[in-house]
Amino acid sequence: MTARQTYLDLLKELVAIPSVSAKREHLPEAANRIAKALTDLGGETTVDDTYFAPLVISHFKSQQPAAKTLIIYNHYDVQPAEPFDLWDSDPWTLTEKDGHLYGRGVDDDKGNLTARLTALAEYLDEHDQQLPVNILFVVEGSEETASQHLDDYFKKHPEIKGDLIIWESGSKDKDGRPIIDGGNKGIVTFNLKAKTADIDLHSSLAAVVNSAAWRLSQALATFFDQDGHILVPHFYDQVKKPNQREKELIAALPETREDFIKKNQIEAPLLTDKRGEDWKKALYFEPTLNIEGITSGYQGAGVKTVLPAEATAKVEARLVPGMDPDVTLKAIENHLVSQGFDDIEVEKTLGQGGYRSDMTDPEIKRVIALSQSTYDKEPVVIPTSAGTGPMNYAFEATKTPIVGFGIGYPGTLDHAPNENIRLKDYDENVTFVKNILASYEK
Structure with missing residues (x-):
């Protein structure tokens, strides 16, 4: 054989x-x-x-x-x-x-x-x-x-x-x-949890009680501006910038913007277009902060008028060389506190450089x-x-x-x-x- x-x-x-x-x-x-x-x-x-x-x-x-x-x-x-x-x-x-x-x-x-x-x-x-x-x-x-x-x-x-x-x-x-x-790239993943009551409440109380779903959404919204730029202070401090040779190699990649959009079946505008940045440079040399999923409230058929007591989100940051997973997560935690979201629980799930x-x-x-x-x-x-x-x-x-x-x-x-x-x-x-x-x- x-x-x-x-x-x-x-x-x-x-x-x-x-x-x-x-x-x-x-x-x-x-x-x-x-x-x-x-x-x-x-x-x-x-x-x-x-x-x-x-x-x-x-x-x-x-x-x-x-x-x-x-x-x-x-x-x-x-x-x-x-x-x-x-x-x-x-x-x-x-x-x-x-x-x-x-x-x-x-x-x-x-x-x-x-x-x-x-x-x-x-x-x-x-x-x-x-x-x-x-x-x-x-x-x-x-x-x-x-x-x-x-x-x-x-x-x-x-x-x-x-x-x-x-x-x-x-x-x-x-x-x-x-x-x-x-x-x-490296990565740090973590869970965020908002809790606003011990039990789900009748949605009529929304006039005076914030739901966990709104609370968590408001916290997540502080991470980005409208163009997807990450607003967490010190998030970019450790980023190792590419040298000239590395930038030349990425610039020479044959894939075009149109190829990229077609391959990934993208329908939304590219964030780099909104920021006026090169999409290749961002894809390979910039860190990310992404919401993997959000869970809260009633998800079944029909309508249930409920004010959710808890909401969770799975979040990840892709890290470029130089960024330490724990230092990055600490910057995110500090940002939440500075924005008045010290009640949001943060649980690290994994990380590597x-x-x-x-x-x-x-x-x-x-x-x-x-x-x-x-x-x-x-x-x-x-x-x-x-x-x-x-x-x-x-x-x-x-x-x-x-x-x-x-x-x-x-x-x-x-x-x-x-x-x-x-x-x-x-x-x-x-x-x-x-x-x-x-x-x-x-």
């Missing part, structure tokens, strides 16, 4: 394991299966199950003196597959159709892991089991739930050091150009050059993504530059029903990773 088929079979097994970290289900099962695959390939493998999501670490050692070390980071946990009725096939069964593979986690992130294992296996087979570079796999199980305890795992394992970290995943753009990215690689680092430039030669297309280089991930944990622990790329394409549908990859992208990624390994040959 070829290495490609071996690890496609492994991908089938992994997709069948519903390792949903939000539900804390089947995580040890997935970790142990990956550990076995790494051990079978020749890695010195450890499964650390100190916390609810075990961490898998596996070393593949080069016999060359002074060989560099590549850290390959992936995760085995996935998002929930619901709503099931929107899937065209069973999300927990790897399904091939018209050159695509479907299933939850087939891109994010189990397929990226098996593609890298395929590349390593093929390289070893083609080079008498010899490597020109040390490889250290680090595979976690809580990435989809803010990488809980990943920082603790890094503290327990100071041996996780290297010269370059190859991050979990990535994609091609709409024109088939590979995307290389070197960072992501952001990270942005130096895209001129020689190891990252190596990957960019190899991407161009492998795909015969100029890659799209993004110094930081608009999304969030645990890159900062990895960098703070290892002080190692990070670069991300993967097997996705614009129709991959990560986190959504019918998540899928194209087999041709999968195979090209295998070749790309093999070329990276070969670039360390002396």
Whole structure:
């Protein structure tokens, strides 16, 4: 059996394991299966199950003196597959159709892991089991739930050091150009709760009693002006400004404003248009403050004339490098107090910092050059993504530059029903990773 088929079979097994970290289900099962695959390939493998999501670490050692070390980071946990009725096939069964593979986690992130294992296996087979570079796999199980305890795992394992970290995943753009990215935003999420009575009241009392729904809405309204600019004092104080190279990379991204609107099916005016700002600069380099959801009062059929006693909101702030989650949340709390909303309860739910690689680092430039030669297309280089991930944990622990790329394409549908990859992208990624390994040959 070829290495490609071996690890496609492994991908089938992994997709069948519903390792949903939000539900804390089947995580040890997935970790142990990956550990076995790494051990079978020749890695010195450890499964650390100190916390609810075990961490898998596996070393593949080069016999060359002074060989560099590549850290390959992936995760085995996935998002929930619901709503099931929107899937065209069973999300927990790897399904091939018209050159695509479907299933939850087939891109994010189990397929990226098996593609890298395929590349390593093929390289070893083609080079008498010899490597020109040390490889250290680090595979976690809580990435989809803010990488809980990943920082603790890094503290327990100071041996996780290297010269370059190859991050979990990535994609091609709409024109088939590979995307290389070197960072992501951080995040702090929190709940806000307003309470104005011990019980819901008759709405006739609204003439003299404020409802919790109004109270919370009034508090939230103080966060923004009409153009979406964040009004919280000191919110922007820690923001690390992009350097000239980073601004040039973002300005050169081929996606247009019209592409962005169409892709995301946006109907409202862009806030950056209202502010007269560049939408790319804002998307990649500015923090956000967003209301995820609001809950209060009667939500059933018909009418219930009630004055709600409680209202809650789930809120998040996406953080750019330099911003500390706790410092940011404290600024928000202080703002509420200064605006007369000291009765609003604030509960932090998660937080992690952001990270942005130096895209001129020689190891990252190596990957960019190899991407161009492998795909015969100029890659799209993004110094930081608009999304969030645990890159900062990895960098703070290892002080190692990070670069991300993967097997996705614009129709991959990560986190959504019918998540899928194209087999041709999968195979090209295998070749790309093999070329990276070969670039360390002396």
